[in-house]
Amino acid sequence: MAEPQPRRSLINGLPTVVLMLAALAAAGYGIYLLVTNQARTIGIFLIGIGLVFLPIRILSVLGSLVCIGAGLYFFALYGVGLQGVVFVVVGLVGLADHARAVSDERQAAARRSD
Numbered sequence: 001m002a003e004p005q006p007r008r009s010l011i012n013g014l015p016t017v018v019l020m021l022a023a024l025a026a027a028g029y030g031i032y033l034l035v036t037n038q039a040r041t042i043g044i045f046l047i048g049i050g051l052v053f054l055p056i057r058i059l060s061v062l063g064s065l066v067c068i069g070a071g072l073y074f075f076a077l078y079g080v081g082l083q084g085v086v087f088v089v090v091g092l093v094g095l096a097d098h099a100r101a102v103s104d105e106r107q108a109a110a111r112r113s114d
Contacts, residue, residue, distance in 0.1 A: 016055060023053035041077070044070040045087050052094045057101075064094030 027050025033043030048070055051063025071087030078084070 019053055020055065023050045026050035026053075041070055041074045041083070041087075044073065045090075048087075048091065052090075057098065061095065061098050064091045064098065067091030067094065 026046045030043040030046030030048075030050060033039045033046065045067060048063045048066030051059050051066060054060055054063070068088050068091030071084045071089075071091065074081065074084035074087060
């Protein structure tokens with residue numbers, strides 16, 4: 001039977017707090033841009049970027065998917081453009097990073113159980 005793991009804190013010091021505040025500011029500004037109807041695609045992308053940098057894994061994966069969706073939305077509106085490609089690439093890199101982190105955690109757990 002696996003031993004229970006202690007709960008780890010989401011906030012591990014000042015750099016994490018600063019990163020979380022910057023992420024929330026980016027997401028908040030993206031929401032502001034959407035609400036005021038100033039820049040729809042950039043607003044969606046900023047919300048995604050804000051979610052990507054949060055230390056909560058499910059929100060971070062959701063942010064990566066939002067970035068990919070913003071890129072696809074940009075493609076649908078304007079055709080293929082550099083901005084849409086960047087949005088999709090940022091989302092894919094975020095998903096790849098999360099997949100790598102999950103893989104590393106599983107390998108570490110397998111080593112501990114041996």
